[in-house]
Amino acid sequence: MDVPAIQAVKQISEELKYESRRRSKLQENKKAGEFSGLHIGCGSFYLSGWINTDVLGNPSMDFPLDISKLLPFEDNFFDAIYGSEVIEHINLTKGRQFFAEALRILKPGGAIRLTTPDLTESCKIFLGLRDDVKVEDFRTVWLEDEFSKEIWINALFRSWGHQHLWTFESLADELKKAGFSQVDLCEPQKTKSQHHQLNNLDNRYGDNPPPWIFAGTIILEAQK
Numbered sequence: 001m002d003v004p005a006i007q008a009v010k011q012i013s014e015e016l017k018y019e020s021r022r023r024s025k026l027q028e029n030k031k032a033g034e035f036s037g038l039h040i041g042c043g044s045f046y047l048s049g050w051i052n053t054d055v056l057g058n059p060s061m062d063f064p065l066d067i068s069k070l071l072p073f074e075d076n077f078f079d080a081i082y083g084s085e086v087i088e089h090i091n092l093t094k095g096r097q098f099f100a101e102a103l104r105i106l107k108p109g110g111a112i113r114l115t116t117p118d119l120t121e122s123c124k125i126f127l128g129l130r131d132d133v134k135v136e137d138f139r140t141v142w143l144e145d146e147f148s149k150e151i152w153i154n155a156l157f158r159s160w161g162h163q164h165l166w167t168f169e170s171l172a173d174e175l176k177k178a179g180f181s182q183v184d185l186c187e188p189q190k191t192k193s194q195h196h197q198l199n200n201l202d203n204r205y206g207d208n209p210p211p212w213i214f215a216g217t218i219i220l221e222a223q224k
Helices: 003-032 092-105 119-126 135-141 149-158 168-178
Strands: 037-040 051-054 078-084 106-117 182-185 217-223
Touching (some): 003 051, 092 106, 092 168, 106 168, 135 149
Parallel strands (some): 037 078
């Protein structure tokens, strides 16, 4: 058997394993009769009490989920959806599809909380129009070898698989077009929804991040 065939067999085997885990996890979640939350693009940030999903190959997840495709969940299944720094990884068309799917799988009164790079504020930071934060501040959390203003702003558009950057206005508009009734700009760690489980989730930069760290980030919640 050649190498591509072996890899294909391994991938199918992996997908079957996770499909069994997905069914088991959803059944367990449904039986509990309590809060049901979906964490998309979890990375290494596993949320206890949530269903944690990401792309295939992440050991921290419960099972893989590709948000650029139709979501494999029943209507009105989840109380909340949380995604930190993930929706910029899909294009506008797929983003619109995801918003419609998110609305479908949320229960009435459910909420989605998203964080994503803020196109407007990032441009202001690049141009030196913010008094509270400078591009140089981001050097302390930079993971690449080289750093400059130009490298930083280009990375937001082109690196790490980014496909589409949002302003708050454009993101709120698309969520409302998808059918969400209310969209709120939120502070880090604080929810405006009825679901207290959406508090204290924005820990990507640790429990005590510097005050400027979210200066170029949109944090919003949309209610069904």
